[in-house]
Amino acid sequence: MKNLPRPPKTTARDDLETVLYIYNYKGEVRGYEPTDIEIDAILAIYDLYDQAFGMPSDALKGPGLAxxxxxxxxxAYPHTYEDGKIPHVxxxxxxxxxxxxxxxxxxxxELDHHLPKAVFEPLSLYAWNLVPLCEACNGAKLAKxxxxxxxAYFDIVPDVQFLRVEISIENGGLVxxxxxxDNAELDAPLLTKLKFQMEALSLNNRFQKDVNKYLVAHTTGLHMAAEFGGSVGVNYYLxxxxxxxxxxxxxxxxRPVLLNALANHGAFCNGEFKNVLPDGQAAAVADNLATKELVEEI
Structure with missing residues (x-):
């Protein structure tokens, strides 16, 4: 849920001229060699896309193109792959x-076609319509x-907090x-998109699957913070x-949304974290350090 810098698009005309041509495949004539006027018409569609900030319209489907x-x-989209003619895209x-x-x-x-190439064919090679996504997010998006x-290139996300997490500890597990x-200080269209993709891509479920695995890496740190600083130490660590x-x-x-929520969860900081993330080894290390300090004092 963050913006990406827009990739360069200075090669747009050259890219089209490179991959659009007539060729023979098993004796069959295929492909298409556009005129300069047709190339100009495709680039005009690119400009319309930019002006609309990537929002769909019939004009972006190329109704005036053959x-x-x-x-x-x-x-021609496969030419963007490593062994293609325009891999730089x-x-x-x-x-x-x-x-x-x-x-x-x-x-x-994977490169996601923000507006799907099956519907918006003229945008199939356009750099600003191609957004790098993970396999899960790209696979869950539907053309409809x-x-x-x-x-990620056009919907500018302001520096305000909009993602939140509610936490509960049930049967020794973190939920x-x-x-x-809903009350985040965002424009209504942006808030609507964020809420839609949260649901459509099952992001809550995906985050949940990584929470416990992620917190395991902080087990020793949390136990040591508690040994030396109690609940205040745990809160400070988080x-x-x-x-x-x-x-x-x-x-x-x-991740930081989770950490801030845990820091504000009194029960977690006051010792419940030990049930969620038990670590006898961390306690043993702390006991050894405490014993060593006592011996040195004596």
Whole structure:
């Protein structure tokens, strides 16, 4: 749920001219070689897309283009792969993007057509319509929902808190429920998109699956913080770690949101964390350190 820098699009004309041509396949003539006027018409559709901030419209489907040209653009998409004629389109999209901008859970491995190429064929190769996503997010998006998802290049997310998590401890386990805050200080269209993708992509369930695995890495730190500082020490540890991870990711990433919520959960800080994250080894280390300090004092 964060923005990405827009990749360069300076090669748009050259890219189209490179991958659109007539060729023979098993004796059959295929492809399409557009005129300069047709290339200009495709680039005009790109401009319309930018002006509409990636929102769908019939004009972006290329109604004025020859159907064969639309189909040729869509079928040329594999040329963005490593062994294709324009691999830089894919390569530049993935530069410096470590995690999926929607979920922040997994690394991006696929290019999502923000407006699906099956419907908006002229945009099949357009750099600003191609967004790096993880396999789970890209696989869960449906063509019928075009325009309902956050556009990582165009929908600017302000620096306000909108992701929240409710926490409860049940039978020694931590139960988390993530949601988008209805009262967040966001424009209504942006809030609607965030809430829609939260539900459509089952992000709460995906976050839940990673919560326990993630917290295990903090088990020893939490126990040591409690040994030396009690509930105040646990609270301090969680708040400091939240600051670190907010800087590493962003304020609405599921990890710092979780850490801040745990810091504000009195029962968790007062010792319930020991039931959720038991660690006898950490307690033993703390006891040994305390014994050593006592011996040194004597």
């Amino acid at each position: 159907p064969a040209l639309n189909g040729a653009i869509r079928h 894919r390569a530049t999209a993935f530069e410096n993007v470590d995690l999926c901008p929607i979920c922040g859970v997994d690394p991006p491995v 929902d075009a325009g309902k998802f956050l556009h 988390t429920t993530y949601s988008v805050d 708040q400091k770690q939240a600051v670190v991870e907010t800087h590493a990711f962003h304020r609405n990433h599921w």
